[in-house]
Amino acid sequence: MDEAEGFVGLGGTEVIEQERWCEGCGVTLQTEDPEGQGYMPASALKREHMICRRCYRIRHYNELAPVEQDPSATLGLLEQIAQSEALVVQVIDLFDISGSWIPGIHRHIGNNPLLILGNKVDLFPKSIKHQRLKEWVQRAAKDLGVKPVDVVLTSAVKAVRMDTVAEAIEKYREGRDVFVIGTANAGKSTLINRLLKEFGGGEEAVTTSPYPGTTLDAISIPLGDGKHIVDMPGVVRKDRMSEWVDPKELKQITPDGEVKPKVYQLSEGQTLFFGGLTRFDFVEGNRQSFVCYFANALYIHRTKLEKASEVWDRHRGELLSPPKKPESMPKMVRHTFHIKAGKKQDIVISGLGWVSMGSEKAKVDVWAPEDVRVELRSAVI
Incomplete structure (x- = not known):
């Protein structure tokens, strides 16, 4: 031009x-x-x-x-x-x-x-x-x-x-x-x-x-x-995960190319960890798909809900990272969401990514640092 x-x-x-x-x-x-x-x-x-x-x-x-x-x-x-x-x-x-x-x-x-x-x-x-x-x-x-x-x-x-x-x-x-x-x-x-x-x-x-x-x-x-x-x-804006992560670890949560969605078929009572930054608990509902949109470099770990707290306490900062120094992060708080069947929705963790769901009715708990915004929206994809 x-x-x-x-x-x-x-x-x-x-x-x-x-x-x-x-x-x-x-x-x-x-x-x-x-x-x-x-x-x-x-x-x-x-x-x-x-x-x-x-x-x-x-x-x-x-x-x-x-x-x-x-x-x-x-x-x-x-x-x-x-x-x-x-x-x-x-x-x-x-x-x-x-x-x-x-x-x-x-x-x-x-x-x-x-x-x-x-x-x-x-x-x-x-x-x-x-x-x-x-x-x-x-x-x-x-x-x-x-x-x-x-x-x-x-x-x-x-x-x-x-x-x-x-x-x-x-x-x-x-x-x-x-x-x-x-x-x-x-x-x-x-x-x-x-x-x-x-x-x-x-x-x-x-x-x-x-x-x-x-x-x-x-x-x-x-x-x-x-x-x-x-x-x-x-x-x-201090309500984004990116504001709280150490600068040296930002690359792990910041996408640098096309994001490859990761699909997890979860049964009631299973948990996903997004590094050591967020915990996603599938509390109630039929077995269904959860599609995760996060930086390709971010490690996602699946476990049973009954073992989630033990895994979190034992491995956060090592297997579950970032952060390498969990003590530098705000305390974790729980956000509870009730998903309606047949309507695709996203649970968004600001500055980190989102999880898309909605094929079945579900109750989900998301644990994130207290200063980070977590919200439900209509599916963007």
Whole structure:
């Protein structure tokens, strides 16, 4: 797609309001405290593109560097959007739709139009119809009180339908600035970098990593018409499993390719362990199928319900891992669900995955860390 036909060409990164901001994560640069946020050696100030030491290590050494963020401060940054005339692009993680939604988004965007980009469509089985998934996202948005101008399914990592993404942004922005928002790790920065590669100078501008919260402040990238596309820092949601797992163990619970569903025929009184993070008890019901959608690398263990507590206590942190250090996790709490026969439903563990069921009536107990959201929804597949 030529720039004249769609998305206005992207330029290099520029920092907002001040000159000495990290081009990778948006944090204010400083040269005094090597242990503080935004540190870079004074000798690096002469570089054309300035990034902090944390971004440098992420980019060149794949180092995971978590940073404590204040969720209220991040939400406060979104207040400027309602005062602007702009297109708001919300990037959601299709594999964790409810966990990647920004609560109360309608209050933050004012009267500005909202375009939803459903990212990570490549994680779903190829058999799923994209139109059905798009309609599912539209219904979910409506239930949350939001009416987007459009929904586009994409994959920033795999460059799926990036032409369509660029065309939609150009169509709905109508010559205005663009604010790209989303929860931490939904893929905002990866998507912007992909747009830069496809339609700009081909240079990565925004630092990305598997760890939530890599972007620390707003990063502004000029468009060809004097307007900007702004990568806002990800909104932190502490009700997702991904926020509690050690950075070194994130790869085990984060899908990196098409998820292969695992089907278990369970009888009443059987249990599934998803690593050492969640326990799934089939308490009552006829023998039936439970289809599990989790990262392919996550170990799933089946046992009898009567032995479940013993197995959990003995093997959690070893056979049942992650986590390697169970003491670092919040205490486990039980969620009880009554499934109706003949209606396919998903039990979702936010930031981890889901189990699909509904061929038969069932009672299920799900044990998860108390801060992690566990909910029932209509089946997405």
